[in-house]
Amino acid sequence: MKLLTVSGSPHIHGGLSVEKVMWLVVAAMAPAMLASFYFFGMGAIKVTLAAVLSAVLFEYLITKFIMKQKSQLGDGSAVITGILLAFNVPSTLPIWMIVLGSLMAIGVAKMSFGGLGKNPFNPAIVGRVFLLISFPVQMTSYPIIEKVFPMQDAISGATPLGIVKEGLKKGDSVSSLMDQIPSFTDMFLGMNGGSMGEVSAFLLLLGGLFLIFKKIITWHIPVSFLASILIFSGIFWLINPEVYVNPLFHLVTGGVMLGAFFMATDMVTSPMTGKGQLIFGAGIGILTIIIRVWGAYPEGVSFAILLMNAVVPHLNNAFKPKRFGKEMKNV
């Protein structure tokens, strides 16, 4: 007689899988990736390919030879780390450097904690920060996009954030610096020097909204992150607009959109509940502005995310979901 399967309830499953989640994230990043290919050409394609392939290869080798476990490459998380790492570097970065960055991201930040789901810090950001502090020159020399900067002589290779940072240090006024960078609308659409994935805030926003629509991420982190950037930098701007930059500038430049929708929202390294996520996002926003305004680096999103990653276990403990019957309306 045929034996029936016996198992605990429930007996049906909603069909969402890790693979589906990860490949949807890849799909959401695709427009910004294609834009980086368009703006930066072959260099971008090479660096992205190298980042993705090396991330996948390192994960495979470590799972097989060090952890001696069944490979979970099909889940696509290594591909995401690779793309995100490439998004965070200039297209002119030497290939060996991006491979080294991949090794740090996958080997150190992800697999040493036990692989997918176990890492406390966002692997791609660990990779980027490692590269930034080890190879500051290569990591901050950005190719000049002719469509973007008509006055290329004056500002060769710096990002708008870098231009503003340097200018303010020298004592230039904000208004004079604003003439040296593209308009906010141009920067929002992609007319923006910088890392490969940071060029088009608009396409990143589009991908992010797609993820929210698909219920892969929720609105909490992006909204609180972006809002805290606006509010925190807005306060200083209102105090003195000649020393502190317009909050909208902070919103459309650098890694803010990338961070808000793709890096800070990484499920593994962000809090589980809405309330925790709101605090998490607000913390990233405030830290970003502190680093941008007073720090040594022009950009602070990655540092801010890493710092807040460290706080996640506490946020999870402090902000429990609303329990049923806690706020009772008993008779």
Next chain:
Amino acid sequence: MGLLTFNIGGIHPPENKLSAGMAIKNIEIPKQVVIPMNQNLGAPSQPIVKRGDMVKVGQLIAEAKGFIAAKIHSPVSGKVFKIEPRIDSTGFRKESIIINVEGDEWAEGIDSSDTLIKDITLDAFQITEKIKECGIVGLGGATFPSHVKYIVPEGKNPEYLIINAVECEPYLTSDHQLMMEKGEEIIVGIRIMMKALGAKKTIIGIENNKTDAIAHLSKLAEQDSNIEVKALKVQYPQGGEKQLIDALLGRQIQSGKLPLTVGCVVNNVGTTFAIYEAIQKNKPLFERIVTVTGYPVQNPSNYRVRIGIPIANLLQEANCDMDATGKVINGGPMMGKSIPSIDASVTKGTSGVLAIRNEESKRHEVKNCIRCGKCTTVCPMGLEPHLLSIIARMGENEKCEQELIMDCIECGSCVYTCPSSRPLLDNIRLGKSNVSFMIRQRSVK
């Protein structure tokens, strides 16, 4: 639309109500029936018949033992063949009465006609006694002995009687069909229950995927100003007692408390019909409506089934392709229990028999938790299944208790939604049993 629903978590699985609108048919009584003694929540019943005894339909064959317990009545007439342990739907051997069927002779005093009797002659105390005499248990699946709910402390009469006609489990349609065919009896049943409880108002909660039942019962309840039908948004697990009260009244029962603390008593609509039959027809609970459904079933149907009939007979009657079936579930797909053998009997708690296709019978491969928090988002009790699962596995019983593991209603929404297909509920059940053991030990000391 602004339909009512509960306030925390919830999911919406495909409804798959394949047997919707199928008229209730009788299942032929086989030559032999096997009646397990553990058909209700609480203590099993005690046989009071002996081998060789002749019994009639509706005759008492097993006594309730203890407070949370229920009597069992013979579903058939014939001769007691044996009393011995038989494998029941849980897969364990349980004491059962086996009866060889001879004819269909009903015990005296039972009204087996379909005539509607509206006048309620019994008083509140007599009604509760009668519910107890007739062995009525909650027919939604939990099989809690019904009379216990009607023993209300002096002066603590509930404000509301809530009729659970949600049927939020996918596939199941027995309650829906019962409302369509026995609406008038259900309304009389409600009046009986209100009288027994001294309740001021009744709300019938029905999910909005049963608009015909909502319209039908609303019309029948027109004269009763204190009976109201409310449409609910389709959302699982709305049929959970706590979720239903929250949805209808916005009142949330505190952890570990009973519905009476928020002024409510909740009964399933099937139970309401059984109470009508017990009080007005003097008919004990020995048959119930069972949905037989699933994709391998060619004629998904709703049947009136005597207790003790093998589940195999139901599947055969509905033309189930057993070669294509990998799993058979007693109940719905979310909270029902998979049964090891279809030779097990239908009991008072069998709300449905669901056949699952081979390819959907196995669980998916378990992956690492990616900390997406979806289990927490959908948990209708506001718990953290990912956390409970881990600490339960580690045997941290005190921590489990602090994290309110005993509040878990085992609805399975967390597992349904988990992208890593983690066995969250298996671990939580383990934790719950360890924690309840710990709590019992504490009270012993």
